[in-house]
Amino acid sequence: MRGLAWLLSCWISIPMVPVARAQDTGPKLNLVIVEGEGAINNIHQRTTREAIVQVQDENHKPIAGASVIFLLPSQGAGGQFANGSQMLAVTSDSQGNAVARGIQLNRAQGQFQIHVTASFHGQTASTDIHMSSAAAAAGTATVAGISVKLIVVLMAVGAAAAAGAAYAVTHSGGSSTTTTTASSVVTLTPGTGTVGGPGQ
Numbered sequence: 001m002r003g004l005a006w007l008l009s010c011w012i013s014i015p016m017v018p019v020a021r022a023q024d025t026g027p028k029l030n031l032v033i034v035e036g037e038g039a040i041n042n043i044h045q046r047t048t049r050e051a052i053v054q055v056q057d058e059n060h061k062p063i064a065g066a067s068v069i070f071l072l073p074s075q076g077a078g079g080q081f082a083n084g085s086q087m088l089a090v091t092s093d094s095q096g097n098a099v100a101r102g103i104q105l106n107r108a109q110g111q112f113q114i115h116v117t118a119s120f121h122g123q124t125a126s127t128d129i130h131m132s133s134a135a136a137a138a139g140t141a142t143v144a145g146i147s148v149k150l151i152v153v154l155m156a157v158g159a160a161a162a163a164g165a166a167y168a169v170t171h172s173g174g175s176s177t178t179t180t181t182a183s184s185v186v187t188l189t190p191g192t193g194t195v196g197g198p199g200q
Contacts, residue, residue, distance in 0.1 A: 028058040029066070029125035031118050034097060039131045043105050048079070051100040051129045055092045055118045062096025066120040070100040077110035077133045079103055092118070109133050 036051035055066040072078045072086040081088040082102030092098045100114065114129040 029063070029118055029120055029123045030056040030058070030060060031116060031125045031127040032056060033127060033129055036100075036114070036129045036131060041105055041131060041133050043107055043109060043133045043135055045105075048103045048105050048131065048133075051103070051114050051116070051131075053098050053116050053118070053127065053129075054096045055098065055120065055125075056096060062092075062094075063120055064092055064094045064096060066092040066096070066098070066118050068092055068098035068116065068118045070098075071115040071117070072103070073112050077106070077108040077112040079105040079133075105133050109135060 032054045034052040034054050036049055039049040041048040051070060053068065055063045055068065057063055068090050070081075070088045070090070072080065074086055078086070080086055080103075081100070082104065088100055090098045090100070098116075098118070109132075111130065111132040114131065115126065116129060117124060117126045
């Protein structure tokens with residue numbers, strides 16, 4: 001009994017060494033924005049540029065088969081995906097790319113973010129893609145592909161040239177000889193929006 005008690009006391013006095021748990025050694029993820037950052041979208045078109053990210057490992061090599069979730073804001077500027085939701089789940093392709101297709105803009109103007117989260121073998125990474133929605137600027141309507149502002153400017157230039165020519169004629173002492181300068185001739189080509197001088 002004494003020997004058993006001695007062994008028991010020795011066992012109790014041995015310090016307990018904590019066992020370290022093996023940590024997940026899977027690849028760490030990186031998310032790289034490929035397309036969509038800083039895009040300005042026209043809300044009248046109701047569609048936006050595609051948001052594309054690439055999922056990479058810690059060595060910046062593409063990872064295929066990663067789960068990627070795109071999340072649009074629930075209020076304010078933004079919109080929804082073709083599935084009618086603010087969330088879209090896709091899988092990265094063989095190049096590690098994940099694409100958020102079919103974003104349908106709402107009517108709100110302003111900046112918004114698309115929050116992106118990727119996961120692969122227990123590892124995750126996230127980033128934000130910044131975009132904005134805007135209406136067409138006033139006065140930029142086009143006629144036959146030419147800006148209205150451009151037409152107004154051309155008319156003003158033509159009127160000034162005609163006035164100058166008339167003044168030269170009336171103050172030339174009755175001479176019938178007139179001089180036409182390049183600035184008084186304006187070439188307007190519908191559909192192209194180009195302005196040129198004589199011979200153009």
